[in-house]
Amino acid sequence: MSELIPPGTVWLVGAGPGDPDLLTRKAEKLIAAADVVFYDALVGPGVLDLIPAGTQRISVGKRAGRHSKDQASINDLLLAAAQAGKRVVRLKGGDPAIFGRTTEEVDHLFAQGVPVKICPGITAASAAVASAGASLTLRGNARAVTFMTAHVRAGEKLDLDWAALADARSTLAIYMGKAAARDVAINLIKAGLGADTPALVVENASLQNERLVQTRLDLLAVATAAAVTDGPAILVIGDAVRGRKQPAAPGDSTVHKNAWKKIAAASAHE
Amino acid sequence: MSELIPPGTVWLVGAGPGDPDLLTRKAEKLIAAADVVFYDALVGPGVLDLIPAGTQRISVGKRAGRHSKDQASINDLLLAAAQAGKRVVRLKGGDPAIFGRTTEEVDHLFAQGVPVKICPGITAASAAVASAGASLTLRGNARAVTFMTAHVRAGEKLDLDWAALADARSTLAIYMGKAAARDVAINLIKAGLGADTPALVVENASLQNERLVQTRLDLLAVATAAAVTDGPAILVIGDAVRGRKQPAAPGDSTVHKNAWKKIAAASAHE
Numbered sequence: 001m002s003e004l005i006p007p008g009t010v011w012l013v014g015a016g017p018g019d020p021d022l023l024t025r026k027a028e029k030l031i032a033a034a035d036v037v038f039y040d041a042l043v044g045p046g047v048l049d050l051i052p053a054g055t056q057r058i059s060v061g062k063r064a065g066r067h068s069k070d071q072a073s074i075n076d077l078l079l080a081a082a083q084a085g086k087r088v089v090r091l092k093g094g095d096p097a098i099f100g101r102t103t104e105e106v107d108h109l110f111a112q113g114v115p116v117k118i119c120p121g122i123t124a125a126s127a128a129v130a131s132a133g134a135s136l137t138l139r140g141n142a143r144a145v146t147f148m149t150a151h152v153r154a155g156e157k158l159d160l161d162w163a164a165l166a167d168a169r170s171t172l173a174i175y176m177g178k179a180a181a182r183d184v185a186i187n188l189i190k191a192g193l194g195a196d197t198p199a200l201v202v203e204n205a206s207l208q209n210e211r212l213v214q215t216r217l218d219l220l221a222v223a224t225a226a227a228v229t230d231g232p233a234i235l236v237i238g239d240a241v242r243g244r245k246q247p248a249a250p251g252d253s254t255v256h257k258n259a260w261k262k263i264a265a266a267s268a269h270e
Numbered sequence: 271m272s273e274l275i276p277p278g279t280v281w282l283v284g285a286g287p288g289d290p291d292l293l294t295r296k297a298e299k300l301i302a303a304a305d306v307v308f309y310d311a312l313v314g315p316g317v318l319d320l321i322p323a324g325t326q327r328i329s330v331g332k333r334a335g336r337h338s339k340d341q342a343s344i345n346d347l348l349l350a351a352a353q354a355g356k357r358v359v360r361l362k363g364g365d366p367a368i369f370g371r372t373t374e375e376v377d378h379l380f381a382q383g384v385p386v387k388i389c390p391g392i393t394a395a396s397a398a399v400a401s402a403g404a405s406l407t408l409r410g411n412a413r414a415v416t417f418m419t420a421h422v423r424a425g426e427k428l429d430l431d432w433a434a435l436a437d438a439r440s441t442l443a444i445y446m447g448k449a450a451a452r453d454v455a456i457n458l459i460k461a462g463l464g465a466d467t468p469a470l471v472v473e474n475a476s477l478q479n480e481r482l483v484q485t486r487l488d489l490l491a492v493a494t495a496a497a498v499t500d501g502p503a504i505l506v507i508g509d510a511v512r513g514r515k516q517p518a519a520p521g522d523s524t525v526h527k528n529a530w531k532k533i534a535a536a537s538a539h540e
Contacts, residue, residue: 001440014396016294019296020295021295021296021299022294022295022389022390023294023295023296023394024286024291024292024293024294024295025291025292025293025295025298026291026292027289031455036534051425058532058534058537059537067515070405077533077537080526080529080530080533081528081530081533081534083526083529084526084527084529084530084531085526085527086530095392096400096405097395097396097400097404097405097406097407098396098401098405098406098407098415099407100407101409102404102405103405103408103409103510105402105512106403106404106405107514110292110403110514110515110516110517113517113518114517115516115517116401116403116516117403118401118403119292119400120292120296120392120397121392121396121397122365122390122391122392123396125367126284126365126367126368126390126391126393127390128353129388130366130367130388130389130390130458131366131388133376133380133386133387133388134367134372134373134376135366135368135370135373135376136367136368136417137367137368137369137370137417138373139371139373139374143418143419144416144417144418144419145368145416145417146414146415146416146417146440147406147407147414147415147416147417147419148409148413148414148415149413153324153364158289158303161437163434164431164433164434164437167431167434170416181294191364198518224361240373244376244377244380245380246380246385246386247380247383248383251431256350256354256355257351257354257355259350259353260350260351260353260354260356261354263347263350263351264306264326264328264351267328267329267347
């Protein structure tokens with residue numbers, strides 16, 4: 001285990017969307033090998049339960065509109081721990097590569113000679129559509145997916161290229177989009193995206209208290225306001241999230257067993 | 271375990287980019303609970319090693335230009351196994367939500383009354399930038415990231431909205447882009463993206479034989495042709511993948527230990 005995190009080095013580790021089972025096996029091993037674990041407000045409680053009792057844990061919670069340490073303080077804490085020779089894990093909600101401010105931490109640590117490695121995580125958009133039985137892309141119809149934030153500070157305006165975003169052949173996954181749902185919908189419709197474009201709102205993706213609403217673009221603001229409480233929410237817009245109904249449990253399957261036996265036998269010899 | 275996959279149901283499971291440690295804990299449990307596992311050509315060999323000896327495994331490998339089963343045959347195989355009452359896992363390289371043709375399989379199974387669930391996976395772009403110590407977004411500079419494919423059939427032309435894609439404030443992650451690297455670079459530069467925009471080429475992301483090249487947009491085609499052999503490659507373009515150098519191993523850390531002790535003690539009381 002000691003090989004995994006040499007003393008004085010930092011691993012930025014994706015904690016995934018919240019469900020501890022959606023953590024990677026690697027993240028689990030890194031958490032077990034750390035001397036100290038720094039974690040975000042968005043890291044699921046079930047994930048934190050995986051931190052061994054003897055390991056130091058430090059909250060550096062950042063969340064829109066709530067108590068938070070600023071990024072510079074977090075950078076300095078990571079640096080201090082590494083320079084003291086600790087095996088450091090920095091747990092980030094979701095995937096460090098997606099809206100994780102990873103580069104700020106890497107640059108700060110690199111500038112002071114501290115080696116940093118990154119372990120990817122499951123991002124919220126993937127977990128959200130998985131819960132809905134949907135995808136982010138659709139062969140033919142949705143050849144691309146864009147992940148964006150719609151979080152602006154008080155008084156700021158959403159300044160985005162709506163014409164480029166209103167692409168019916170692409171899916172849009174919007175992080176931190178709760179407050180901006182109305183503006184997003186209006187701007188996309190104005191820019192030409194169909195008012196009936198399927199949309200999905202997921203709060204607390206993958207957690208026990210997950211809430212999932214299938215809706216459409218012109219109802220996005222209403223659905224978001226009605227369904228989302230105070231958890232992190234993700235909005236997904238596009239044909240790829242058209243609602244699909246899970247069928248009832250399958251019935252008697254004995255009639256199919258012989259057919260399957262033949263197929264399975266044939267496949268085994270390929 | 272039997273609760274995890276009721277007989278006659280299908281789990282579409284993300285196998286991640288290849289490294290078995292980048293599998294989720296949930297995927298690992300599902301693999302252990304399956305009667306039969308169907309897998310892609312892109313599922314890492316280390317992941318396949320996790321399939322228990324007594325579990326039936328069936329390759330449905332699809333890969334550009336190689337032997338493959340067509341999608342309709344795969345749909346039918348999954349259906350036959352489910353209808354025979356098997357606990358079915360369908361392992362997909364990467365994340366089922368990203369270019370995984372998940373919707374085709376879900377629709378086919380739902381139409382026949384077979385329940386389907388989805389377990390997300392780490393997608394190649396996340397693993398690729400993690401290996402490079404980089405991110406897919408950058409606060410301020412890269413507020414969005416677009417995942418797209420640049421795979422076209424022989425004779426087809428890449429028909430994309432290059433003006434929308436050539437956005438200096440957004441990152442572009444291109445799957446199956448090896449053959450199209452030259453066209454992608456030329457079109458993006460023509461549409462106004464800087465020729466010196468940072469680019470990253472990663473073949474076999476997360477695997478032992480991973481190859482990683484830091485380059486720039488105007489050198490993308492040359493770098494791809496020179497570096498990529500026959501493994502799956504991902505191209506990432508944008509400021510977020512500007513090259514960063516891992517520092518040498520940290521030196522003596524004793525001078526920092528007292529500073530860290532104070533910080534750690536203060537953090538513990540917050």
